[in-house]
Amino acid sequence: MSPGKTRAIVSLWFPNLAIDRWSRSTAGQGDPDAALQLVVLVTETAYGPVIDTASPLAQAAGAQAGMRLADARMLVPGLVTLPSDHEGNRRTLERMAIAAQRWGPWSMVDGEDGALLDASGSAHLFDGEAAMLAEIERRFAMRGYTCRTALAPNAGAAWALSHYGAERPVVSDPAVLPGVLAPLPAAALRLNDDTKLLLTRLGLKTVGDLLDVPRASLVRRFRNRRASEANPLARLDQVLGKTHEPLVPLQEKQPLAAERRLVEPLLALDLLARIIADLAEDLARSLEAERKGARRLLLLLWRVDGDTISRTVELASPSRDAAHLARLFDARLEGIEAAFGIDQARLVAVWAESLEQEQERLDAPETTGTSFAVLLDRLVTRLGKGSVSRLAPRGSHLPERSHRRLAPDVEPAAAQYDLGFHQRPLKLLDRAEQITVIYATPEGLPRRFRWRGGLHDIARVEGPERIAPEWWRERSTARLRDYYRIEDEMGRRYWIYRHGLVGDGRGGPPDWYLHGFFA
Incomplete structure (x- = not known):
């Protein structure tokens, strides 16, 4: 960005991320009454379960985030408790932050329920800042997530406005920030609980109250607080744009893939097998350059009439053997209807693992036949993953208890004892x-x-x-x-x-x- 040009940072806040994610997954399982349940998501602590978030009905009945479950049950006896999936929420938030890049060049995760988007120079593509914020909220609402947005020249001001400002506020001029932020509560400065409690006791309830206090007085009071979330002065300088706040963009690493765009639509499936073999050769070279092997492959075929055909195969161990990868799709091509023809094909390594190149021994005897890993992949592809299993030893002298069944892609642990006698x-x-x-x-x-x-x-x-x-x-x-x-x-x-x-x-x-x- 050229010097002197104002940035446009959009803060996306998902106040009900966890409960929206639960409602979306429950509705996807065919439960139309999920939204009518008194549901709370809890986390186990040393003092018992604590509520992380509650459904709208549970909130209306008195259950609130941060409340102990035992106290909430006194108010709402019919609560349905579920464990919080913090890691799943984090992954969902990362995907939503990446999805927001359709409105700007880069984005990042902000805390546990928000994201930041750099929309500098892109608002005109969406009929202005206000229209862009409205479209962002509408898009996420279609996916089942409540979203509040705000646009400001820096991340701190955008966060404060999205959490405590009016509906979809837009502030493009840094000079008006003090007047816009003054009515907001002091919590809009992203302070920790101890600092917010101290400011309340001092009678400093809003950002404007802090701005009215002489800076020297605040310096004397908070000079020993080095962390930003504990020092109101540092947070004031950030939201007013006086100090730079480092932002780390979230970059999506695209999976390795190979693609062919056909000059003439493809109608015969035997020619399609040749196209897949060529794609496997290209993908194998890319995997070798990255020192990786494919564990899950996705074949995408686009027809002339616009329909898309997909086929997926999984491997028991990483591989970049092009002939093996192509052969796995032989049994998966049955039932494909080319209609007016297939004009584009793509092979994607959706899941890849590290695979170093190993040099064969010069004195090793020449071997023939199919390796176990290749055989396992072919069986899983033909019969299905649920129909194939492998045995692993288990500590028991009774024959029927001396082994257990594992999924085909799970490597069994070494036996801890040997009954070779x-x-x-x-x-x-x-x-x-x-x-x-x-x-x-x-x-x-x-x-x-x-x-x-x-x-x-x-x-x-x-x-x-x-x-x-x-x-x-x-x-x-x-x-x-x-x-x-x-x-x-x-x-x-x-x-x-x-x-x-x-x-x-x-x-x-x-x-x-x-x-x-x-x-």
Whole structure:
């Protein structure tokens, strides 16, 4: 900006950000009565839950921000309490600040419920400052958020006017700031609670009261307060434009992408696969330059008639293998209707992680086949993420408890113990099935068993492997198990166990179960 030209800073304040965000998400889930509920969002503290914000109905009934939940329930017994999502509110505020850049070159997050926008030189594109502020509020209202705006030559004055001024105030001339700010309360200077309480006790209730006090008197009173929010003099100089207040713009980092604009509309899907392969090659080069690998890819296709087609795939681990990335979309192209043709395609790495290049060993043997990560990606793409899982070890000697299922993109932790001295089958039944076993003596080896209507003669037996019950989880009547590795007359190998011992005092005769199969 040229020297001497006045800046135009817009303050956007979302007084009901958290509750508006909750109402918007609840309405999106199909609850039309969400706005009619007495809802408060609370945070746990050392003194119990404290209300962060309340719905309009809850506020009208007496629940206010900063009030303890126990006190609020005395006034409003029917309160519905929900935990505050501070991190989610922060991310939403960042997205809203970035969205505000349609009205100016840069923006930033301001506190927990506001944003600042530099609209210098852009107001004329929206029919003036007042019309621009009205459009900003209208746009956010359409998305379900209450927004108050104000325009001033600096950030401090814009914040004060948006929070305590009239509706959509516009102050373009710095010379009139003292007169405009004078009627506002002292809290408009962004002071902390202790300083506001001190000013109230001194009888300085408005900005005009502070301006009327000789500066030397204020210096003597507040010279030891170094923080801006504790020193009214520093805040006065900022809102009047006498001192510079540093502002840090919020810059959105665009995800890596590759794009093709086609000269002729595309009608055949086999040609579309070639376009995707080319896009994957371009995207792989961009990912390599950033030392990253894609975890989630978004394919966007624009048709001639204006409709947009999107397809998404996720990867179990970061990758920038162009052939692998392109192949993941092979099964996702079914059902695409080109209509009058597709004239634009874009491949976006929506989620990317760090991936350093690793040099292969010169003496490493040549390997063939599909890697586990590639196989996992193909299974997830074809079957869906909810249909694919991977197993991870868990601390239990019982076979059915010795593992747990994880999502395909979660790397299992290393096992903390090893039972390598036992031979366990690779295939276990989801639930052990009861069988009938004939044996020579109560403690002898099994000789024949019946399972699912078939009779099997046992040719070889190994065991037992005894597993005691987990006394810290089971009841005192839980019985031990003796596992046997057996082979029938056809050479098929099974893993069976005897549940309990004769005369162990924990039930009747022992039962036999088939639990797994050996290859």
